[in-house]
Amino acid sequence: MANGVTTATTLANVIPTVISRARDVIEKPTVMTNANVVTKVTIADGDGATYNWPKFGTTLSAQSLSENVPINNPQTLIPTTQQFTTSETGVQVILTDRAKRQTKEAMAARAGKFMGNAMRRKVETTGLALFSGLSRDLGAAGNPFNPNFLSAAKVRLRAGSESTQTEPAEGDITAVIHPYHVHDIMTSSATLGNNQNVLASGYQPIDGWTEELVREYDIQRVYGVDIAAAPLITIDGSDDAVGAIFNKMAFLYIGTSHSMTMEKDRDIELRADMMVLTSEYGFAELEDQFGFAMTADASVPTS
Numbered sequence: 001m002a003n004g005v006t007t008a009t010t011l012a013n014v015i016p017t018v019i020s021r022a023r024d025v026i027e028k029p030t031v032m033t034n035a036n037v038v039t040k041v042t043i044a045d046g047d048g049a050t051y052n053w054p055k056f057g058t059t060l061s062a063q064s065l066s067e068n069v070p071i072n073n074p075q076t077l078i079p080t081t082q083q084f085t086t087s088e089t090g091v092q093v094i095l096t097d098r099a100k101r102q103t104k105e106a107m108a109a110r111a112g113k114f115m116g117n118a119m120r121r122k123v124e125t126t127g128l129a130l131f132s133g134l135s136r137d138l139g140a141a142g143n144p145f146n147p148n149f150l151s152a153a154k155v156r157l158r159a160g161s162e163s164t165q166t167e168p169a170e171g172d173i174t175a176v177i178h179p180y181h182v183h184d185i186m187t188s189s190a191t192l193g194n195n196q197n198v199l200a201s202g203y204q205p206i207d208g209w210t211e212e213l214v215r216e217y218d219i220q221r222v223y224g225v226d227i228a229a230a231p232l233i234t235i236d237g238s239d240d241a242v243g244a245i246f247n248k249m250a251f252l253y254i255g256t257s258h259s260m261t262m263e264k265d266r267d268i269e270l271r272a273d274m275m276v277l278t279s280e281y282g283f284a285e286l287e288d289q290f291g292f293a294m295t296a297d298a299s300v301p302t303s
Helices: 097-101 107-133 148-159 179-187 208-216
Strands: 039-043 050-056 079-085 087-096 173-177 225-229 240-247 251-256 261-267 272-285 291-297
Touching: 050 251, 079 272, 087 097, 087 107, 097 107, 097 272, 107 240, 107 251, 107 272, 107 291, 148 173, 148 225, 148 240, 148 291, 173 179, 179 225, 179 240, 179 291
Parallel strands: 039 251, 173 225
Antiparallel strands: 050 079, 087 272, 173 240, 240 291, 251 272, 261 272
């Protein structure tokens, strides 16, 4: 005979455990395959794996003429060609029959979702990694992000008046930066949190630019430059991150008909299903002169 009080501990062997529906990891947003941010082209089936981009990069010169004197100075249009190639990327998942039987979760569907996310993340980080290859960098490792990078870069990109940039950048200019650098832009606003009237005592209503920042703490456009936060930009061991400001001609994304293909195979010996997701694409720097890197400290904000 057992004596004592019956408690929850006593009944541990018969008390069920409630398991909630599993939560999926939240993926970070991507920006580098947006056709408004980079140049996007597609290689059709049967056209090989190389994309040729010809360019007539030499201008012609007009000259002064004299009456009754032939010009006799023909000038030639000479194109150059850049070549870009694609490559394959893949993700594999194997689900055993036993594993699928023992869970109520739709594991095949979940695996497909996670594989697609992995592929999109891979494409995004491939594009973001190109930023450090730009020859001009407005910032420096260890230094804070300066919002004036944006205005200086825009003026220089539009002017095209440097030895390293002979053509003006056309179209929209976009800054793709880490969210911590977006934070730097917003907190640097001269009137953020300060609505004191310097011409008289007291305070006045906050409106305009500052009002929007205080209400939403978000920013879409500064100095005519579109701002895109890219959380997948890598922060290195020294807490630095490399963003960039550019027009869409700076980078090239090459798509194919094999953008994302899922295949499934049965392994009867392993008693499992194998899922393989593959994609073929290319990412490259197209015109170095149409972009600036922006290296800056990306320490975790504390204020």
